Amino acid sequence: MIISMRLHATREEIDQVCDRIREFGYKVHSIEGEERVVIGAVGVGDVTACLESLEALPGVEKAVRISAPYKFVSREFHPARTQIRVNGHEIGGDRFMVMAGPCSVESETQIMETAKAVAEAGADMLRGGAFKPRTSPYDFQGLEVEGLRLLRKAKEATGLSIITEVMSDGDVDLVSEYADVLQIGARNMQNFSLLKALGRSTRPILLKRGMSSTIKELLMSAEYIVAHGNPNVILCERGIRTFETETRNTCDITAVAVLHELTHLPVVVDPSHATGKRSLVPALARAAVAIGADGLLVEVHPCPEKAISDGAQSLRLPQFRQMMQDLGPYFKLWKEARLAETPAAV
Amino acid sequence: MIISMRLHATREEIDQVCDRIREFGYKVHSIEGEERVVIGAVGVGDVTACLESLEALPGVEKAVRISAPYKFVSREFHPARTQIRVNGHEIGGDRFMVMAGPCSVESETQIMETAKAVAEAGADMLRGGAFKPRTSPYDFQGLEVEGLRLLRKAKEATGLSIITEVMSDGDVDLVSEYADVLQIGARNMQNFSLLKALGRSTRPILLKRGMSSTIKELLMSAEYIVAHGNPNVILCERGIRTFETETRNTCDITAVAVLHELTHLPVVVDPSHATGKRSLVPALARAAVAIGADGLLVEVHPCPEKAISDGAQSLRLPQFRQMMQDLGPYFKLWKEARLAETPAAV
C-alpha cells in the first residue's frame, strides 16, 4: 500500500498513520518529498481493512493498494491459459468456441429448428434462456423448467452442449441438471449470494461483465467463484453502458486484450447485446476473432420478427450461416496465432 | 408506439409493419413525410413484444414506445405522494426522515454507542449492515444473524426503527423478522428474483438506484416490487458511476426532482456513498434537503478509522450531531414547502 498524506499534514498525523500500518502487521517505509510525505506499507495482511482504516485517518489524502486484489484468476500467478473442457471440446485452447441460439426458448419447434441450423453452420454450443431477467415485470419471464427440458431435447438431437442462464442461488442445482455451462447475466455479476453458490457447482460458468463494471470488478467476481471452489470460469464482454445511444451498449473490445494480460481465464464476446442491431453483429464478430477472443456468444432466431425478446439483434438462420462462412479465414488466422504462442504462454 | 421507417423503405416493408401492428391488436396511423414514413400504433396490447417484433422487421429504423412502461409507480396515475408508515412515523409526508448508522454492524458496543448518539442527534432510524455485499471474497461479509440480533437490541434501547440490507431472496423472511425497512443495495437493483420476493413481503423496501441504472430502470424495479404485491417502496439516489474520480460516485441530485415529477414514491439521498468522503457529506446533505428529498441515509461510526468498511465516508458522532444542527433551518424550510404544497399534490 502507498499512502499519500495531505500537503500540510502534521507530524502527529503522520505518526498516527505509521502506527496504524504497524498495527496491521506491515512494515513502514516513509518518503519525505518536497511538498508532502508518502508512506509505503510492506508485508502481508488484511489489505482492504487496513486501507479503509487508513483512509479514515486525519491528514490522509489517499491510500491505494499496489498488489492486485485477486489471486486465483491472476495471470501473474498462473501464466498458462486455463482450458475448460465442455463435452470434449476445450475453450481457452486452440479451438475457437461458438455459442449460438435464441434469446429465449419459446417453443419446441423454435429451439429444435435453431439448434439444427446452428449445429450445421458450425456452432459448438446452443444458447437459450429458460429463466429470463427482464427490466419490466410485465414482460415474458421465460418458460423455466419447460424451457430447460426443451434445451435437453435439442442437445439430444444435435449433440450441441447447452449454455443457459441462472438467476438465483436457489436455481443453481436445477439448472445444472440440464446445462453444460451456466450463464450469469450482466445484472447479476455482483449478486454475491449467487456467485458463492456457483463456487459450489461443478459446471463451468460463463460470467458476463456488468454493464457498468470495470475490468477489475469483473475479475473480482470471477475470483469469488474460484475462491468458493469452482475454477472453471469463462469471462464475457457484452458491452458497457456509455453516453452513446446508436448502439445498445458500447463494446469494450480492448477489454479482451486487457483481460488476456491480466488473467488466464478464457474470454468470449457477445456481439448481439453489445450492438443491439443485427446488421452490426457480423462486423463486430470479426473484430472479436481478430483481437483474440476465445469464443462468441451470438443470438440467432428462425424468425426474429416473431421473437419474444431481442428480435432486433438476432441473426436469421441464413445470416448466421453466412457469418460463420465469412469468419472462416479469420478463424484460421486465429488458430495459427494460438498455435504459435502455446510454448511461450506455458 | 411510433415506428420510423428507413429512408428508402419499400411499400412492401411499410405494409408488413402495418400488418404486424394490427396483429398485435393496435390501430395504424401512417404519416408520410417528405423523406420517410412514420407509423403510429394506437390501442392496448403487449407493447414490449410488439416493439421487439417491429424492430426486427426489414425497413424499420426505430420503434419507440410513447406511454411510460410503468403504471403503479407513476405519478400520472396516482398524483398524491405516497406516505409510508414506519413505526408511527411517515416517510413521504411532512416529516423529513433521517436514517443513520454504521456501514456494518461490528460489535455490540459499536452499534449501541452509535444508536444512542444518532437518536440523540435527531435521527429516526438506525442503519447497519448484517449481510454485506463486498466486491472482494476476502473482505468481511457481515455478522449475519448475530448482526440482526444486535440491531434489535439497539432498537429496544433507543426506540429507533431499523433498516438493514437483504441480499438474497432466501433471506427476506429472516431479515424481515428484525428489520422495519428492508434495504436493497445498488448491485441488486435488477436482481429480479429478489425483487419478486420483496413483493411478497409486508415490510417497506428502500430500493437503491443501481450505479449505472437510469431513472426509468429504477422505476421499473420499483414497479416489480409493487406489481408483486408490496406498495411500500422508498427510492434512494446514492450516486451513479461516471468518469469523474474525485468522488466515489457522482450524485445525480436532480434525479430527486425528476423522480418527484414521475412518481408518487418517496425519494431519499445517501450522501455517504455518493461522495465517499466524510468532508463532503454535510454539504451534499444540505443540497438534498433543499432540493426536496424525503430523507437521508447517512453513514456514522464512533471511530471511523477502526471501521471494517467505509471508514473514509463515515461521519464521527460529533460530526453527525453538528450536521443535524446545521441542517435545522433547512429542515424548517423543507417542511414549510411541504405543508404549502399538500392540497395541490392531492
Added chain:
Amino acid sequence: MIISMRLHATREEIDQVCDRIREFGYKVHSIEGEERVVIGAVGVGDVTACLESLEALPGVEKAVRISAPYKFVSREFHPARTQIRVNGHEIGGDRFMVMAGPCSVESETQIMETAKAVAEAGADMLRGGAFKPRTSPYDFQGLEVEGLRLLRKAKEATGLSIITEVMSDGDVDLVSEYADVLQIGARNMQNFSLLKALGRSTRPILLKRGMSSTIKELLMSAEYIVAHGNPNVILCERGIRTFETETRNTCDITAVAVLHELTHLPVVVDPSHATGKRSLVPALARAAVAIGADGLLVEVHPCPEKAISDGAQSLRLPQFRQMMQDLGPYFKLWKEARLAETPAAV
C-alpha cells in the same frame, strides 16, 4: 512520483527506472514489497516529462504523480477565497451572484425586456449569447457584433453587468469591449489557443466545465488562464454527460464542494444547461445555493416558445421572479454561513 514495478520486474529494469529518475534530477526511494518493488521519486523537476518517460520503460506497471498538477489555482497554496470584482460587486465573497438572461440575444425588444425583468427580480448580471456555438451548421449562429451592441444598450438601461461568450482567440478583444465577464463554453474548455488568449485579457473569465471533463481538467484549464496572466477565473458546473437521458446533462452538484476544497476560485452553477428542463431549474437552483455555490447562471426568456435556442430550459420572466423570491431564505442561510467562515478561510 510513485512508480510501481510489475510483479516479475528484473533487477535490471528496476535499476534502469532508478537511473532515469536521477537523470531528471529527483532522488530515489525504493520500497521492496513482498510481491513487487515500488519506487518513490522526490524533488523538483519536470514531472510530466519524467512520468511519461518512466511509463515507457520496460517493467513499469504504473507511474503516478502525488503533487497536484496545478499551482496557482490550488487552495493549498492560497487558502483564502479569491474575490473577483465585477462593476463594484464581488463574486466569491459574501454576496451570492445571480446572472440571468436569454440563451441568445435575438432582438432589442427581447433583450431589453429580459434585462429589465431580471434586474427587478434581483439579478446582478445579464447573460446573452452574441456568438453561439451550435452543434449544427444550419442553426442560428448568433447576431454577433449587433448582439454585443444590444447587450451594451441593456447595460446602459439597467446597470446590469454583462456576461457573454467568446468562441475564438481572434474575438477576445472585440468581446472584451462590450462584456464585463467573458464566458467560455463547455466545448471550448480545452481550446488551448483560446485559453492562452484569455490569459492576456483583463476581463474576468467564467470557465464552464467541459461535458466530459474531470474536476482536475477543469482546474488545469483555469491554471492555463492564470499562468498566462489573468488571475480572475470563475468556474462553472453545468452538468456532465452520463448515460442518463431524463435530463440534458447530469449536474455534478458535489463538484461545487470538491472545488471549494481544492481551489480558492469562485464556483457557480448553471441549472439550465444541467437539466435542460424549465420545471427542474428552481429545485436545482435551491440545491446549488444550499451546497455553497458562489452564484447561478440561469436562462430566462420573455417567451420561451419563440426562443431561437434553449426554449425548453428557459424560465419565463414571472417564473424567474418567483424563483428569486423562493430562494430568498436560502440566500440568507448562505450569507450567514459565508460570514461565519471568513476568518477561518483567510
Added chain:
Amino acid sequence: MIISMRLHATREEIDQVCDRIREFGYKVHSIEGEERVVIGAVGVGDVTACLESLEALPGVEKAVRISAPYKFVSREFHPARTQIRVNGHEIGGDRFMVMAGPCSVESETQIMETAKAVAEAGADMLRGGAFKPRTSPYDFQGLEVEGLRLLRKAKEATGLSIITEVMSDGDVDLVSEYADVLQIGARNMQNFSLLKALGRSTRPILLKRGMSSTIKELLMSAEYIVAHGNPNVILCERGIRTFETETRNTCDITAVAVLHELTHLPVVVDPSHATGKRSLVPALARAAVAIGADGLLVEVHPCPEKAISDGAQSLRLPQFRQMMQDLGPYFKLWKEARLAETPAAV
C-alpha cells in the same frame, strides 16, 4: 418531427402545438392514442427552431426529429464511399491507409529516423505534432513552425505524405502549407470557429471524435466542414471516455461499422490513444482492420522512454515493423472484402 403530448394535455395545449407547427410551414398529422396524443409534423422547414419552440410549449412531453440532422455526410443521400486522394493514394477506396509517427516532432534526428522506419515498414503517411494541445500549461507545447519544417524534410526524404494537427483557425493557412492532411484533435471536435475555417481549406481533414461525443455529433461536426466548402473529411475513432480506467480511453470499435452505415466518409482508428498502452496497440489494430476501418493512425517513436509525450503508448520501430507484418493477412482479407463490395456500394 414527432411531438408527444403529456398524459393530461388539454385540447387547448394540443391546438397551440398544431398552430405552431403550421406557422413553421409544416403539415399536422395528429394521432389520438388511448393515453395521450402524438402529433406528426411533415414538410420542409427550420427543424431545429421548430423543435426548440415546440419543446417550450405547455403540455409537450417531448419533440423529436425523425430525419437525420445532417445531409452532405449522410450515406442515404450519397450511397457510394467517398474516396479522398492524398498524394496519389486514395483513402476510402480499396487501399488500407496507415499513418504512423511520433506524438510530437522533437528533433530532426527523431523525425527522420521514424519517417524512414515507418516508410520501410509500409506506412503511407507520417504523423507528428508541431502544435500540441496539452492539458497542462507547463507541458511541452510543440516545436510549432520549426516542427512543420522538419516534417517537410521528412517528406522530401521519404515520399511519405504528412498529417499534422491544427489547433486554431488562425493557423489553418500556415499548417496547410506544410501538411497533406490537417488533423483536428478530439478536444477541438466542436471548436466551431476552427471547423468553419477548415471548410475554406483545400486540404483533406482528419477529424477525431471528441472523447465524449456521440456518433451523431461527430457527423454534425463533419457536416460543418463540408457545408462550409470542404468535402474531404476523414473520421477518426480514438476512444471515448467511460468509467473504465485500465485503458486511457474505451475504443468504441463498433462505431466504425455504425459510421459506415450512416456516412460515405472514410473512418480510421487510432489504437494508440484508444488504449494508452503500447502492448495493446497491435491487438486493437487487428480488430480495426477486421471490422473494416479505412486506415490506422499509430504512434511510433524510436525511443519511447525518451519521448516528450505519449511514450507509454508509442510503439518502438521494430514493434511497428512487426505489427505491419502481422497485419499482412488481415490487410489481404480487408482488400478482398472491399473489392467484393464495390459494385454494390456505388
